[in-house]
Amino acid sequence: xxxxxxxxxxxxxxxxxxxxxxxxxxxxxxxxxxxxxxxxxxxxxxxxxxxxxxx
Numbered sequence: 001x002x003x004x005x006x007x008x009x010x011x012x013x014x015x016x017x018x019x020x021x022x023x024x025x026x027x028x029x030x031x032x033x034x035x036x037x038x039x040x041x042x043x044x045x046x047x048x049x050x051x052x053x054x055x
Contacts, residue, residue, distance in 0.1 A: 013027075013029065013039075016039075016041075020041050020043070023043050023044070024043075024044050025041060025042055025043040025044065026041070026042040027039070027040070027041055028040045028041075028042075
């Protein structure tokens with residue numbers, strides 16, 4: 001399966017989703033027959049001074 005080892009004990013897309021949401025991000029997965037799969041992650045950025053966090 002595309003180099004992925006389903007028996008490796010990983011968490012796959014569910015684990016990725018949890019990690020992305022932990023950072024207030026967005027995960028998009030698109031797939032169509034014969035088109036492959038696109039996985040996109042969007043994460044927010046902060047600038048110096050926002051929420052008291054350094055840049």
